Amino acid sequence: MIDSQSVKADAVVGSDSGGFDGGKLVSGRKRHVVVDTLGLLLGVMVTGADTGDRAVARVLLAQVADAHHRLALVWADAGYTGSLIEHCLAALALVVSIVKRSDGQKGFVVLPKRWIVERFFAHLMQSRRLVRDFERRTTSAESMVYWSMTLLMSRRLTAGRRGRQA
Template structure:
């Protein structure tokens, strides 16, 4: 890494060591046509992606002491399309689960959706209006384990029913692991999702809300996904959906959680904008 003053979002040496094997292996498999190793260090490319995720800046507003926007965009889109972003993310998730004395993949997941506004310029064909929550935009759908770590993420128009979100999440989870036995969901998910889970041997339980409850009341085990949604809100690129393609929005979730897990694995913290 060039000798520059680090930004708070930069990976430390210890954190970079967690992701570096995947990135180095990827680089070895994708040599340039001319045979050179590239002008920019891969660690700096990753740092630039994490900086943008945390600050929410536009591509052209990346700091001058980082690789140019064109180079960062090139790798962001390439890693999004070939799944390298998720490979790095999943590796850290497995490490963190094992550090917590858990098996690499969970047997229980929690699924939920969150409707978010989109930025000006996001194609209308990829957005919709969530009539129940009165939010025009997109629906961010997550499946997390009991530690709040993301197992799968799907981004749909906000008008999509939770059934569509649930079936897509189950498809993604089942494609990754056959260990998941149970999924907890709220009452927005219906029998369609329950039946879809049976195809994969996953028992989907719709957790009923206590009619006597008023306001927000955390539900046992299901509350962890609300914590994950709250953590993602510290990453300003995720507060509103700025991405033209839902696949990019999904990638942003993986990069945000990669940052979170790298800090947890190394016992470090990152100050929020609410920190005095």
């Protein structure tokens, strides 16, 4: 699953790495993530909020496909339509499947398969450091997302052992 999240930036974030997301009316940065079906992070890229999802998806999906050779199918929302689908199939051998909402649905509805990445974003929001982007460099912001992911993975690994004594 691929998706993006716009977050407000702190005053220390330079204007060269920030931007304004007109769709969400957020001034700051955008976190683009690829997660697997368990909601574990496969790749992240932090850009200015004014950067388009499709442009970043080309680069991010290429990085993820290089690192994870068994990746064959990527679910995405309607923001990733267009030439990205043909590019991923031709250049990366990835099938991008667009998860669409039903015609009768109104308002905010979490669609099938989309809840996986939405749950990941909810986990990021539990990390106090990631509620707002405080990092000067985008690489530091990406590292904070990876750090939060290690906390989630270690919690999942020890979840079955809480009642046992060593």
